[in-house]
Amino acid sequence: MSAVLRSFFTSRSAAAFKPVRGGIATATVYPFPPLRSGAPLGLSPSFERDVLDGLTLRQKAIASTWLYDHRGSELFEQITQLDEYYPTRNETQILRACAHEIAAAAGPRALVIELGSGSSRKTRLLLGALDTPQAYLPIDISAQFLQESVAELPSLYAGLRVMPVVGDFTRIESLPELRLLRAAGGDAGRHVVFFPGSTIGNFTPEQAVALLRRIRRFAGADALLIVGADSTRDPAVLIPAYDDREGVTAEFNKNLLARINRELDADFDLDAFDHQARFDPLQQRVEMHLVSRHAQRVQVRGRSFHFEAGESIHTENSYKYSLARFQQLAARAGWTHLQRWVDGQARFAVHVLEVAARGDGREQNVKVA
Numbered sequence: 001m002s003a004v005l006r007s008f009f010t011s012r013s014a015a016a017f018k019p020v021r022g023g024i025a026t027a028t029v030y031p032f033p034p035l036r037s038g039a040p041l042g043l044s045p046s047f048e049r050d051v052l053d054g055l056t057l058r059q060k061a062i063a064s065t066w067l068y069d070h071r072g073s074e075l076f077e078q079i080t081q082l083d084e085y086y087p088t089r090n091e092t093q094i095l096r097a098c099a100h101e102i103a104a105a106a107g108p109r110a111l112v113i114e115l116g117s118g119s120s121r122k123t124r125l126l127l128g129a130l131d132t133p134q135a136y137l138p139i140d141i142s143a144q145f146l147q148e149s150v151a152e153l154p155s156l157y158a159g160l161r162v163m164p165v166v167g168d169f170t171r172i173e174s175l176p177e178l179r180l181l182r183a184a185g186g187d188a189g190r191h192v193v194f195f196p197g198s199t200i201g202n203f204t205p206e207q208a209v210a211l212l213r214r215i216r217r218f219a220g221a222d223a224l225l226i227v228g229a230d231s232t233r234d235p236a237v238l239i240p241a242y243d244d245r246e247g248v249t250a251e252f253n254k255n256l257l258a259r260i261n262r263e264l265d266a267d268f269d270l271d272a273f274d275h276q277a278r279f280d281p282l283q284q285r286v287e288m289h290l291v292s293r294h295a296q297r298v299q300v301r302g303r304s305f306h307f308e309a310g311e312s313i314h315t316e317n318s319y320k321y322s323l324a325r326f327q328q329l330a331a332r333a334g335w336t337h338l339q340r341w342v343d344g345q346a347r348f349a350v351h352v353l354e355v356a357a358r359g360d361g362r363e364q365n366v367k368v369a
């Protein structure tokens with residue numbers, strides 16, 4: 001707790017401290033393949049269409065979602081262990097300190113929905129603190145990685161129903177899984193949407209507002225939303241975090257080209273592109289690019305694309321939000337703060353939000369400790 005600041009907290013009722021449970025192997029994992037393996041959430045996303053369209057833009061760009069095939073998810077896991085990559089470490093520190101207070105706000109029998117669950121490692125801090133969580137619905141775009149990540153959860157949390165959903169959570173409109181759970185009597189507690197890792201930063205502010213609104217709609221009026229957001233502004237910290245000494249982030253970025261080669265019959269020469277991290281102080285975002293070392297042509301699905309020397313493909317945005325700016329963003333989407341937590345270095349924040357009451361979200365008392 002010492003190194004973590006809670007900037008403000010308005011408790012409904014401070015529920016009793018709950019000890020961490022676990023160790024009994026009675027949880028349920030719903031059978032794989034998950035319900036929507038063939039038809040991911042919402043519209044079926046198309047890698048081919050995104051890549052071909054993206055390579056015809058003046059500033060070539062490919063959505064960062066496509067970085068996360070199985071290999072990309074593994075490489076991202078390696079990034080989270082790097083000295084330079086502080087977000088995972090700082091957020092984990094926050095969650096360790098505040099999980100019990102979040103659990104108190106969530107109450108018993110919570111149903112946890114996680115967006116872009118990846119390794120589900122941070123989720124364990126939350127699940128461990130919650131009072132008899134009923135169900136866990138991790139949503140991730142990499143089916144195999146998702147399956148591997150949730151495999152051991154049943155042995156850790158007694159009575160927890162684990163329902164993995166393969167899909168692109170950005171296209172989520174509704175979660176039929178909630179209806180299934182309700183029918184099975186497994187939806188009695190509060191819906192807790194867990195969105196850690198600063199994944200929100202991968203969207204433009206406009207997209208982020210739209211996503212937070214959509215979350216509000218599918219999660220329901222009583223939902224709690226826990227969002228991790230990076231608030232770092234110092235390029236001397238940011239650039240190494242996205243361009244590490246060992247070159248893991250470079251490999252993560254270039255894996256996109258390897259994936260395009262493999263899945264879309266392309267002939268990218270991985271050695272002819274450099275990984276680059278840029279900070280745009282105006283938009284307050286880190287950008288990842290793949291920069292062509294020389295003029296070249298690349299074939300993708302029978303189409304030919306030209307690169308000038310120095311021309312790049314923009315592969316990721318990672319927006320950084322000051323506390324005030326994130327609060328404005330959340331308010332525009334109809335969410336209001338219940339708690340906000342910041343790490344000791346003041347680099348990262350965990351925002352605990354509730355659905356704003358009517359008229360709320362305009363007038364806010366911000367007290368930053």
Ligand code: AVJ
Nearest residue numbers: 079197198199202242249318
């Ligand atoms: C997990 C997507 C939030 O933007 O910081 C890490 C991805 N990219 N290093 C981030 C990432 C390069 C990460 N997100």
